[in-house]
Amino acid sequence: MDSFSSDQALRDFVTGLPKAELHLHIEGTLEPEMIFELARRNGVKLAYASEQALRDAYAFTDLQSFLDLYYAGASVLLTERDFHDMALAYLERVHADARHVEIMFDPQTHTDRGVAIETVFAGLASAMRQAREQWGLGGYLILSFLRHLSEADAFAVLEQALPLRDQYADLWVAIGLDSSERGNPPEKFARVYARCRELGFRLVAHAGEEGPPAYVRDALDLLRVERIDHGVRSEEDPRLLRRLIEQRTPLTVCPLSNLKLRVVDELEQHNLARLLRQGLCVTVNSDDPAYFGGYLADNYVEAARSLSLGRRELGALARNSIEASFLPDGKKKPLQEELDRYLAANSPSR
Ligand code: ADE
Ligand code: ZN
Numbered sequence: 001m002d003s004f005s006s007d008q009a010l011r012d013f014v015t016g017l018p019k020a021e022l023h024l025h026i027e028g029t030l031e032p033e034m035i036f037e038l039a040r041r042n043g044v045k046l047a048y049a050s051e052q053a054l055r056d057a058y059a060f061t062d063l064q065s066f067l068d069l070y071y072a073g074a075s076v077l078l079t080e081r082d083f084h085d086m087a088l089a090y091l092e093r094v095h096a097d098a099r100h101v102e103i104m105f106d107p108q109t110h111t112d113r114g115v116a117i118e119t120v121f122a123g124l125a126s127a128m129r130q131a132r133e134q135w136g137l138g139g140y141l142i143l144s145f146l147r148h149l150s151e152a153d154a155f156a157v158l159e160q161a162l163p164l165r166d167q168y169a170d171l172w173v174a175i176g177l178d179s180s181e182r183g184n185p186p187e188k189f190a191r192v193y194a195r196c197r198e199l200g201f202r203l204v205a206h207a208g209e210e211g212p213p214a215y216v217r218d219a220l221d222l223l224r225v226e227r228i229d230h231g232v233r234s235e236e237d238p239r240l241l242r243r244l245i246e247q248r249t250p251l252t253v254c255p256l257s258n259l260k261l262r263v264v265d266e267l268e269q270h271n272l273a274r275l276l277r278q279g280l281c282v283t284v285n286s287d288d289p290a291y292f293g294g295y296l297a298d299n300y301v302e303a304a305r306s307l308s309l310g311r312r313e314l315g316a317l318a319r320n321s322i323e324a325s326f327l328p329d330g331k332k333k334p335l336q337e338e339l340d341r342y343l344a345a346n347s348p349s350r
Contacts, residue, residue, distance in 0.1 A: 003310065007301075013311060013346060014300040018338045019318035020100040020325045021285055021296045023229050023252035025144075025178065026124065027074045027106060028288025029090040038076035038085075047072065058291055063210050063261050064180055066291060074109050083123025090289075091131035091139075097297040099335055100325055101139035103128070104176050107157050108146045117160045125168050140326055141168070142204060144176035145192065147184040154192045162199075173326055176229065177205035177219075185211070186218040193223040202326050204229055204252075209263060213237035220249065227252060227324055232263060235271050245279045250324030254287035255303045256294045267306035276313060283321040315343045 004010040030038075032051040039046050048054040054073075060066040077083060087103070094101060105124060107117050124141060131137045143161055145154040165172060175196040177189055186205060193203060207219040209230035216234045219225050220243075231251035234240050244251070253272050257263075264270050275282045284303055289295040294302060304314055322335045 010304055011297065011301055014297050014304065014314060015097055016342060017314060017318045018099050018335055018342055020102070020321040021094060021098045022102045022283055022321060022324055023254055023285035023287055024101060025104045025106070025288050026087055026090060027109060028070060029290050030073050030086055031290045034086065034089060035073050035076050038082050042076060042078045044076045060261055066261055067179060070288065070291065071109060075113065077110060078115060080119050080123040083120055084127045087124045087127035088130060091127060091137060094296055095131060095135040095137045097295065098137065100327060101137065102142055102174070102326060103139055104142040104144045104178065106144050106146055106178065107161065108149060108153060111157060111160065118164065121164050121168055125171055128171055140174060141172045142174040142176040143172060144178045145189060146179040147177050147188065148180040151188055151192055154189060158192060158196065174202040174204060181206060181209055181211040181215065186215055186223050190222045197224060202226060206230055208233035213240050216240060230254065232258060232271055235275065241278070248281045250281040250283060250320065251275065252285050253282050254285045255299050256292040257287035260292040267302060270303070270307060272303055273307040273309060273313070276316060281320045281324055282317065283324050284317050311343065311346065311348060315339065
């Protein structure tokens with residue numbers, strides 16, 4: 001394994017790697033400063049006295065303890081401008097690190113508070129189109145259903161969103177499933193996923209973050225997803241693991257999230273490197289960077305440090321992220337070639 005001469009050398013290498021972010025909840029990019037700013041702007045009362053008090057509350061014991069704060073944070077989002085500002089702040093931060101981003105958003109978190117779905121789409125889309133113009137950073141939107149709510153609720157939000165499909169056809173290409181995993185198995189959403197598939201959407205779902213490997217299998221068989229968000233518990237089932245390897249089903253892994261939500265006790269114990277070395281199409285992503293202490297490059301850097309990943313393996317993770325993206329082949333190819341050139345120019349022998 002090659003090593004980096006300094007932390008800065010590692011960070012520079014990671015920053016320059018042509019790569020994609022595929023697992024990012026836009027509501028999870030709300031930094032405390034922005035939560036307070038939007039609360040002031042909108043006259044929303046927060047349960048915390050200061051930004052620091054809010055940040056201090058980010059000591060999570062599991063997924064649910066995080067989700068409770070995440071939904072409270074999202075309550076400050078009311079207007080199109082709010083959604084635009086949130087998304088643009090994320091895109092501005094990530095544009096030096098990513099060539100392409102696939103962004104999840106949870107419309108039910110907003111429509112349930114009386115925010116029109118049109119407002120959510122308009123704000124996110126204007127920021128993404130601005131990022132495309134300003135920084136050449138392209139991306140897609142993944143409309144995600146909240147799995148703690150009912151199948152009927154998922155169908156209802158899909159019906160609300162469908163009239164907007166043509167207007168946002170350049171962005172909204174996929175459907176996802178997130179929120180509390182345990183007790184909300186994939187089968188609950190089999191029919192709504194079948195409908196989304198008929199409609200031609202690309203499909204992903206969170207599975208095997210806290211839930212058992214059976215949820216990963218059911219996400220593949222019952223929801224027919226192309227990509228699994230997290231999926232780290234797949235390792236507990238050797239047959240499933242073989243299937244993921246053979247089918248090259250991508251896992252969008254989020255190391256700092258897994259650490260902060262206690263999926264692993266230490267980053268050194270994370271199975272990212274083991275899965276990569278066994279031939280899985282694993283990718284590195286940030287999930288909810290404002291809550292978990294790091295954006296895309298930070299996740300690569302921390303994983304590299306803790307798991308002794310060198311240039312070759314970091315390059316493989318970046319290559320997987322391009323392969324696993326929903327970009328058409330004609331757009332993947334130039335990115336893959338850019339990555340090849342980058343790795344050739346930055347190999348340790350030079
Ligand atoms: N919503 C936002 N982040 C999530 C995660 N890590 N798991 C499930 N739902 C989420
Ligand atoms: Zn997630």
